[in-house]
Amino acid sequence: MNETLKQVVIVGGGPAGLAAAVALYDMGIKDLLIIEREKKLGGILRQCIHDGFGMTRFKESLSGPEYADRFIQEVKKRKIPYITETTVLEITNEHVIRAASKEGLHTWKADGVVLSMGCRERTRGALQIPGERPAGVYTAGVAQSYINLYNTMVGKNVVILGSGDIGLIMARRLTLEGAKVEGVFEILPYPSGLERNVEQCLNDFEIPLHLSRTVTKIHGGKRLEGVTVSEVDENMEMIPGTEKYYPCDTLVLSVGLIPENELSKMAGVELDPRTKGPVVDTNYQTTIPGIFAAGNVLHVHDLVDYVSLEAERLVKGVVAYLNSEDEKKTLIDVNLGDGLTYVLPQKIALNQEAVISMRVKRPQENIRILVRQEGKIINSKCIEEALPAEMIQITLDADSLWSNKALEVSVG
Amino acid sequence: MNNYDVLIVGGGVIGSAIARELSHYQLKIGVLEKNPDVCLEMSGRNSAVIHGGFAYEVGTQKAALCVEGCLEFDKVAKELDVPFKRTGKVLVGNTPEDMESLKQTMAIGEINGAVGLELIDEKRLKELVPTVEGKFAMYSPMSGILDPFQYTIGLAENAAKNGVKFNFNSEVTGINPKEDGSYGVETKSGSYTAKWIINAAGLGAVKISEMLGIGRYEMGATRGHYIVLDKNVGHLLPMPVYPVPSTSYMGIHVTPTVEGNVTVGPDADRVQSLEDYGVEKRNMEYLVEDASTLWPHIHRTDFIRNYAGIQPTWLNREGIMKDFVIEAREEVPNTVNLVGIESPGLTSALPIARKAVKHLVDREKPSLKDYFDPTRERVRRFSEATPEEQQELILENPDYGEIICRCESVSKAEVLDAIHNPLGVNTMVGIKYRTRSMMGRCQGGYCQMRIAQLLQQEKGLDVTEVLYAREESELFTGRVR
Numbered sequence: 001m002n003e004t005l006k007q008v009v010i011v012g013g014g015p016a017g018l019a020a021a022v023a024l025y026d027m028g029i030k031d032l033l034i035i036e037r038e039k040k041l042g043g044i045l046r047q048c049i050h051d052g053f054g055m056t057r058f059k060e061s062l063s064g065p066e067y068a069d070r071f072i073q074e075v076k077k078r079k080i081p082y083i084t085e086t087t088v089l090e091i092t093n094e095h096v097i098r099a100a101s102k103e104g105l106h107t108w109k110a111d112g113v114v115l116s117m118g119c120r121e122r123t124r125g126a127l128q129i130p131g132e133r134p135a136g137v138y139t140a141g142v143a144q145s146y147i148n149l150y151n152t153m154v155g156k157n158v159v160i161l162g163s164g165d166i167g168l169i170m171a172r173r174l175t176l177e178g179a180k181v182e183g184v185f186e187i188l189p190y191p192s193g194l195e196r197n198v199e200q201c202l203n204d205f206e207i208p209l210h211l212s213r214t215v216t217k218i219h220g221g222k223r224l225e226g227v228t229v230s231e232v233d234e235n236m237e238m239i240p241g242t243e244k245y246y247p248c249d250t251l252v253l254s255v256g257l258i259p260e261n262e263l264s265k266m267a268g269v270e271l272d273p274r275t276k277g278p279v280v281d282t283n284y285q286t287t288i289p290g291i292f293a294a295g296n297v298l299h300v301h302d303l304v305d306y307v308s309l310e311a312e313r314l315v316k317g318v319v320a321y322l323n324s325e326d327e328k329k330t331l332i333d334v335n336l337g338d339g340l341t342y343v344l345p346q347k348i349a350l351n352q353e354a355v356i357s358m359r360v361k362r363p364q365e366n367i368r369i370l371v372r373q374e375g376k377i378i379n380s381k382c383i384e385e386a387l388p389a390e391m392i393q394i395t396l397d398a399d400s401l402w403s404n405k406a407l408e409v410s411v412g
Numbered sequence: 413m414n415n416y417d418v419l420i421v422g423g424g425v426i427g428s429a430i431a432r433e434l435s436h437y438q439l440k441i442g443v444l445e446k447n448p449d450v451c452l453e454m455s456g457r458n459s460a461v462i463h464g465g466f467a468y469e470v471g472t473q474k475a476a477l478c479v480e481g482c483l484e485f486d487k488v489a490k491e492l493d494v495p496f497k498r499t500g501k502v503l504v505g506n507t508p509e510d511m512e513s514l515k516q517t518m519a520i521g522e523i524n525g526a527v528g529l530e531l532i533d534e535k536r537l538k539e540l541v542p543t544v545e546g547k548f549a550m551y552s553p554m555s556g557i558l559d560p561f562q563y564t565i566g567l568a569e570n571a572a573k574n575g576v577k578f579n580f581n582s583e584v585t586g587i588n589p590k591e592d593g594s595y596g597v598e599t600k601s602g603s604y605t606a607k608w609i610i611n612a613a614g615l616g617a618v619k620i621s622e623m624l625g626i627g628r629y630e631m632g633a634t635r636g637h638y639i640v641l642d643k644n645v646g647h648l649l650p651m652p653v654y655p656v657p658s659t660s661y662m663g664i665h666v667t668p669t670v671e672g673n674v675t676v677g678p679d680a681d682r683v684q685s686l687e688d689y690g691v692e693k694r695n696m697e698y699l700v701e702d703a704s705t706l707w708p709h710i711h712r713t714d715f716i717r718n719y720a721g722i723q724p725t726w727l728n729r730e731g732i733m734k735d736f737v738i739e740a741r742e743e744v745p746n747t748v749n750l751v752g753i754e755s756p757g758l759t760s761a762l763p764i765a766r767k768a769v770k771h772l773v774d775r776e777k778p779s780l781k782d783y784f785d786p787t788r789e790r791v792r793r794f795s796e797a798t799p800e801e802q803q804e805l806i807l808e809n810p811d812y813g814e815i816i817c818r819c820e821s822v823s824k825a826e827v828l829d830a831i832h833n834p835l836g837v838n839t840m841v842g843i844k845y846r847t848r849s850m851m852g853r854c855q856g857g858y859c860q861m862r863i864a865q866l867l868q869q870e871k872g873l874d875v876t877e878v879l880y881a882r883e884e885s886e887l888f889t890g891r892v893r
Contacts, residue, residue: 037815087815098799100823102810105803123855125640125717132690133719135880135887145861146888152864152875153889177892221687222884249889262819 002107007031008318009097009110011088011263014043015304016295017116018071019311020318024114025078027319033108034075034082035099041075041082042068043118044141045304047148050169052196056305067304091115091267093288112318115264115278115286115293116311119300121166122256124218129161131218134225140166140254147173155250159227160184161215165193165302165389167254172201174252181207182246185229187214187236190363192254194302194389215251216243224249257300267291274342275299281331281347282354283317284310290321299344299357302391306357313355330404337410339367341388350404354396358409360386368412369394373402380412416442416577418772419597419606421584421620423447425455425560425758426750427612428567429765435574437778442606443568443576444599446583446616447882449837451564451845454614455758457689457721459638459667459675460560461652463756464501464552466521466529467662472735475524477760477767482554483527488762492566493790494558495670499651501555502537504546504706510656514550517657521552528553543648544707557652559670560758561845562790567761569834570788574781578835579604581883584613587623593746608772610748615686615722617751625744629733629751632725633686636678637695642714642853646672653706662755664699666707671820671848676703676710678721689720716853726752738764740771748772791829793848795821817859819852827863831870838871840864841881864888 007029010017013036021034040046045053048064055061058070075082086101097108121139138146138154144166146152158179160167163186171181184202189212191198202209210229216238217228231242259277261269270279270287277298278286285292294311301307320326331347334356341359348354356371364386371379371394378401381394394409401407418434420427423445431443447453465479489496505514514531521529530551532540537549572578579601586598587609597604613620618631646668655663667675676699681692696718700710726733733752740748748768757764772778794812797805806813811825830846843849843863850856850863864878864887878887 037818085814087818087821089815089821100794100802100806100813100815102806102813104806104813105799120854121857123716123857125855126712126715128639128691128693128696128715128718130691130693130696132688135885139857142857142860146864147892150861150865151892152861153892154887156889216693217690221689222882223880223886 003096003109004107006033006108006110007322008112008114009108010034010114010116011091011097012036012043012116012118012297013041013082013084014116014118014295015045015068015071015307016118016297016311017043017114018068018075019308020114020116020294020314021080022071022074022078023312023315024318025080027315029315029319029322032080034080035086035088035097036082036084037087039084041072041084047141047145048169049148050173053304056303057308071308088263091263093268095290111290111322113291114314114318115291115297116295117260117263117297119257119259119296121253122258124253127253127255129215129218132221134218134220134223136220136224136249137218137251137253140164140170140252143170143252144173147177153177153179155179157182157248158250158252159215159246159248160252160254162186162254162256163191163193163198163209164254164256165197167252168193168197168201170252170254171207172205175205175207179250182248183208183210185210185213185215187212187232190387192389195387214238218251224251227251257296259297259300261297264293264297272342272346274336275344279346281345282349282352283320283326284314284345285317285321292318299342302389306391332401332404333406335406335408337370337372337408339411340409343409348396348407350401351398353398356394356396356409358392359388359390360392360411361388363387364411370410370412371396372408372410374405376402378402414602414604416440416604416606418442418608418610419444419595419604420610420612422611422613422616423450423568423578423580424453424612424614425451425564425567425761426614426753426764428564428571429761430610430612430768431571431576432567432574433762433765433769434772435571435576436780436784437773438781439778441576442604443571443578444582444584444597444604445578445580446600448580448839448879449842449845449881450568450578450835451561452881454721454754455564456560456845457719458560458755458758459652459665459678460557460669460758461501461667462496462556462558463759464521464529464555465524465526465756466517466552467657468524468756469734470520470523473738474735474756474760477736477763478756479525480763481756481759481761484762485556485558485759489558491786492563492570492788494563494566496556496558497670498554498556499668500540500551500553501652501654502532502541502544502549502551503654503656504537504544504549505656506547511548513656514548518550526552526554541650541653543709544653545705555652557668557670563758565846566788570786572834573788574784580837584620584623587620595746608746608748608776610750610768610772612750612768614753615724617753621749621751624747624749626741626749628728630727631686632727633683634680634723634725635683635688636680636721636723637691637699638675638677638719638721639696639699639715640717640719641674641676641710642716643672645674645709645714648709649674649707655706664702666703673716676700678723680723683722686722686724689722691718691720717855724754726754736760736764738767738771740775746775791826793826794823816862817847817849817852819854819858820848822847822849822859824866827866828870831867838867838873839879839881840867840887843867
């Protein structure tokens with residue numbers, strides 16, 4: 001099949017892909033193509049009709065579609081080519097991209113590839129929640145899509161498992177549409193979502209948040225009839241005797257997101273078991289030269305603003321790669337130290353500014369994040385209230401590295 | 413309208429196979445199925461293995477029909493377009509007792525007519541399945557794996573093509589012999605009459621048998637859990653790996669699926685209800701622990717789903733039944749009664765069906781149809797086509813270029829074909845079983861909204877009429893506004 005040549009192909013037209021496209025164009029990379037599987041650009045933002053997006057990037061509160069539209073307008077203004085309703089089937093390590101649309105199969109060969117496929121939700125099957133298998137069990141994103149994009153109401157009496165942000169948003173959304181939300185149950189002793197969402201989506205609507213509790217059984221052979229909720233101990237094991245039955249017709253799961261890297265794997269990109277996304281360097285280049293990644297495909301973000309900013313930072317690396325300027329680059333490892341669940345990028349280049357993203361394992365007050373090299377602290381950041389729900393970032397200046405030995409990032 | 417020559421109670425693999433075999437003849441045939449689709453009970457909730465025939469007592473119908481079914485399955489799979497792979501299978505052992513037991517199994521298998529059985533050493537075992545843990549094994553080269561949904565659906569669709577009528581949501585509530593020798597059958601979807609009744613009700617067979625006046629059977633049940641693993645690990649398991657069997661139970665095994673997933677299970681837990689498909693945490697933990705000693709590649713991160721199946725224990729007046737019963741009793745004329753049908757029922761389905769049909773044909777001597785079409789074709793799957801074929805498919809039908817299910821690469825053309833299936837099934841699980849959409853790692857996170865919308869549009873359903881799998885399993889409560 002004939003390959004169409006492109007300078008850069010961007011896989012996924014959500015917030016990461018859109019921001020990367022605009023920034024690349026503005027850096028002079030104009031032979032671009034965005035490939036989007038849905039009918040419209042915008043990715044998951046299309047179904048996020050609530051506001052609160054853009055406070056960092058645009059200094060104002062926008063709805064999801066409004067936030068996406070800011071970027072879509074920039075794409076259109078620059079006449080950056082994009083195609084929709086086109087599903088990428090395969091990416092090779094030689095940057096060949098194969099996709100299907102109603103017009104047929106397409107094959108591109110790109111100098112550079114940007115992976116911006118986003119993430120998917122963890123499901124009941126991944127969690128192995130015991131019990132029967134009735135209708136009425138939805139992941140939060142699926143429920144959100146049914147309600148906001150398909151005008152379809154999923155239920156009347158709702159229990160929400162997991163206090164991830166989409167679960168909190170859906171607690172409010174379902175309430176506003178007339179459903180009774182019995183409560184949100186979280187297995188951890190603290191909420192998984194952002195504090196402001198707990199405030200605005202639960203507290204403002206008097207929806208109870210029950211911590212250290214999880215659904216231990218699903219009841220109903222046809223439509224959901226109820227769930228059993230149990231308390232858990234510090235090891236997240238169910239405490240016998242604490243079971244409580246909640247009748248409900250709907251269970252909404254907000255139990256985590258997983259970067260969607262099936263295509264990355266086909267290309268041979270190495271994944272980090274902690275982030276479940278690609279291993280990348282300062283420039284967000286994966287282990288396959290010329291393939292870059294940004295956004296939720298790389299690590300799950302708390303705010304879309306940081307997705308856009310990350311994608312915008314990626315372009316410097318793409319330009320350097322296309323100009324063959326990054327060949328002599330020395331990479332050093334960034335190791336994960338105590339108190340953090342992950343650190344990204346996993347490798348950084350000498351003599352280049354680097355933004356290091358991370359999350360803490362548990363809520364803590366007044367901590368110091370330390371970046372060490374050969375035992376010497378080369379950077380640190382004080383955090384008054386560190387929450388697993390919030391991503392933390394530290395910027396290392398180009399001249400801050402002490403040697404070419406590995407870095408370690410930890411909670412001090 | 414509801415008068416038939418033959419009514420088959422049960423639309424599982426056995427009922428569908430009987431329907432298909434009977435449709436060779438000039439008869440008006442109906443199937444009564446309690447669910448909105450075929451294949452929702454035992455037939456779809458098992459290990460999906462074509463068995464070699466070595467695990468059953470010498471001289472039983474189980475042994476004979478299993479071997480027959482196994483050996484003919486290439487032809488059957490071709491006729492009905494059922495995904496099937498003759499992968500072979502190993503029973504893996506470690507101790508001298510295991511070796512004795514395997515030698516015994518092999519001797520029985522050889523008498524049963526199982527083909528090609530071989531005791532193999534560790535080296536050969538590792539060549540066959542490099543990832544397995546064990547010292548030696550019995551290798552059965554004729555064993556295989558199939559898509560159990562496509563098999564039952566294939567039989568049913570082929571039967572329908574040859575004139576059989578499938579009546580869904582038709583649980584039988586009473587059977588009354590009439591003066592003219594025919595039967596009146598009461599169901600939840602209305603009344604039927606038929607000259608012949610064939611009981612292929614699977615888990616409901618004891619009840620139907622009683623309704624026919626054959627009250628000599630009883631049933632207990634065990635529930636077996638299964639875990640489905642991501643296709644990530646499929647390449648690590650080229651064939652089913654079983655432990656050495658005990659007398660009554662095959663043991664927890666790991667099985668590749670024809671589509672490249674792996675299933676782990678089943679255990680055997682006594683249950684009271686025949687409809688309790690719930691899964692328990694401790695059982696799933698036990699599966700992982702037990703199966704990991706055979707095949708140490710079971711990791712939480714690869715879990716995508718679980719399910720349970722009911723395995724009946726059949727009893728008659730003498731105690732536990734060890735064989736299938738396919739009977740036409742003198743005192744209950746014009747009936748064929750099938751009880752005791754359990755594993756290897758899937759492998760033996762067509763041989764069982766031919767036996768059942770023979771009872772009727774010997775008595776009734778119906779004429780063969782001038783033309784019987786033994787084939788049924790699935791819609792072409794986009795994911796199974798080469799790039800060149802994919803291009804042709806899209807040019808012929810642009811709906812092939814619209815990928816609805818990302819995980820399994822299922823196109824809109826395939827979903828539409830499944831929505832307009834020949835049996836008239838209208839449920840989401842019906843589409844899932846026919847296309848594999850919603851079966852992948854995201855479990856419908858990306859595609860189910862589109863499929864629910866297409867189902868409404870194509871079938872003119874109201875949003876509140878969309879069913880998940882069974883009757884009263886409504887997915888939605890209405891429009892938002």
